[in-house]
Amino acid sequence: MNLIGRWFGATPCCHGAEGIARQYKFGRMSEWCVALLGVAKLVLGLDSSLVKILDQFPVGVLGVLLLFAGIELAMCSMVMNYKEESVVMLICTLFHLLAQVQHLNFFVGLLCICFL
Incomplete structure (x- = not known):
């Protein structure tokens, strides 16, 4: 999912509040985006060779994405x-x-x- 999605402008996906904040920050417009994301994860996650590829994703990049998602969540305290x-x-x-x-x-x- 993350390998294919990045070519279409998606950010790497994970669960939790930071995922929701990231989706909102980068333009999620409807609940159908989440449904489409879930179907894509199911289809791609059923392939065992994909797990090996996803394990090679750099942890540093995930850390930077988590930082920006955390900043987006912290912005709620300003209001x-x-x-x-x-x-x-x-x-x-x-x-x-x-x-x-x-x-x-x-x-x-x-x-x-x-x-x-």
């Missing part, structure tokens, strides 16, 4: 108008760094929003 929003973000980040449990982090965020 926070209320102190409570920043406190919720900081509490969730601290809890995630200490506990490393994402599903509990979601509930901590909900509790913070309810009680702050």
Whole structure:
């Protein structure tokens, strides 16, 4: 997927929030983009020889793409108008760094929003 997609202007794809931020940043316009991406990954991922090629992808390039996706995610903190929003973000980040449990982090965020 990543080898073919780069010839059409796509960035290397992975899961998580940085993938969503990257898709938004680089012009995803509809939910059909994600469906098409999923079908392409299924078709290409079923070939065992493709895994060997994808293992050769330089880690440094992935790091740079992750950096820009992280910057895009950090930009959301610039539009926070209320102190409570920043406190919720900081509490969730601290809890995630200490506990490393994402599903509990979601509930901590909900509790913070309810009680702050």
